[in-house]
Amino acid sequence: MEVDRRAFIATVGAGALSAMSPEDKAEELEHYMIDMLDGGHDHDAEEPLSEEEQEVQEVRNARGMGRIFQPRSKPLEPMPANATLEDFFRLRFAPANHVLQSASHAMQTGQPERTILACLLHDTVQTLVRADHGYWGAQLFEPYVDERVSWGIKYHQALRFFPDESVGYEYPEMYNRIFGGDYVPEPYIYEAYEYARAHKYYMESRMITVNDTYAFQEGLAVDIDPFIDIIGRNFKTPKEGLGNDNSGSAHMWRTLANPERPL
Numbered sequence: 694m695e696v697d698r699r700a701f702i703a704t705v706g707a708g709a710l711s712a713m714s715p716e717d718k719a720e721e722l723e724h725y726m727i728d729m730l731d732g733g734h735d736h737d738a739e740e741p742l743s744e745e746e747q748e749v750q751e752v753r754n755a756r757g758m759g760r761i762f763q764p765r766s767k768p769l770e771p772m773p774a775n776a777t778l779e780d781f782f783r784l785r786f787a788p789a790n791h792v793l794q795s796a797s798h799a800m801q802t803g804q805p806e807r808t809i810l811a812c813l814l815h816d817t818v819q820t821l822v823r824a825d826h827g828y829w830g831a832q833l834f835e836p837y838v839d840e841r842v843s844w845g846i847k848y849h850q851a852l853r854f855f856p857d858e859s860v861g862y863e864y865p866e867m868y869n870r871i872f873g874g875d876y877v878p879e880p881y882i883y884e885a886y887e888y889a890r891a892h893k894y895y896m897e898s899r900m901i902t903v904n905d906t907y908a909f910q911e912g913l914a915v916d917i918d919p920f921i922d923i924i925g926r927n928f929k930t931p932k933e934g935l936g937n938d939n940s941g942s943a944h945m946w947r948t949l950a951n952p953e954r955p956l
């Protein structure tokens with residue numbers, strides 16, 4: 694995927710960008726690329742905002758909040774009773790091109806089903822919250838998947854900044870091009886990387902970052918259908934429906950279902 698540096702900076706605002714930490718800049722770039730794949734924000738068609746208007750909007754729409762809380766042109770469709778993961782893909786995560794492309798690459802290269810599932814899920818929590826998305830994503834899915842899947846999702850946030858030649862994962866060239874070569878991850882990201890690097894599940898997370906780099910292809914739409922059987926075998930869908938099952942993350946599913954509900 695080609696990223697137009699000037700268009701990217703215009704979206705974020707040069708002033709806002711210069712005030713961000715390197716970690717925030719990298720996050721912002723990833724969100725921008727995912728949004729571009731999904732056809733951009735609802736407000737893309739509007740007149741470009743002045744710098745002052747951008748600053749006001751940034752205060753209103755905190756960058757770390759998910760797409761579900763951002764302005765949209767039409768109301769959300771209600772979720773069905775006993776909602777499944779497929780329902781959330783269809784009605785909340787869609788179009789989800791990035792994760793579908795990522796899972797598709799894992800499938801085409803013969804990776805295990807749990808890795809395909811991890812890739813399919815790895816960034817979907819960004820619909821709800823973007824800040825620290827690896828950690829939020831791990832919590833959202835933990836009650837329903839093999840622990841290697843949620844562990845992998847948690848640490849992919851840190852691992853993506855560190856190369857691993859053994860699997861052909863290089864430091865993303867995109868980060869160099871956009872931010873220059875002086876990018877330094879924050880200490881907690883370093884610590885998470887060091888911890889994950891020495892862990893027996895390291896490769897579970899590393900492979901998410903490998904498949905991630907193949908998943909920013911414009912004009913490539915992937916459907917959820919090829920993954921339905923893998924979800925069936927590897928995702929423990931609660932019979933009450935996600936959000937009604939009293940799991941540790943049921944409240945997160947309910948918020949995804951009804952983001953406008955007060956208190």
Ligand SMILES: [Fe+2]
Nearest residue numbers: 815816849850
């Ligand atoms: Fe991610």
Ligand SMILES: [Fe+2]
Nearest residue numbers: 791815816905
């Ligand atoms: Fe990703």
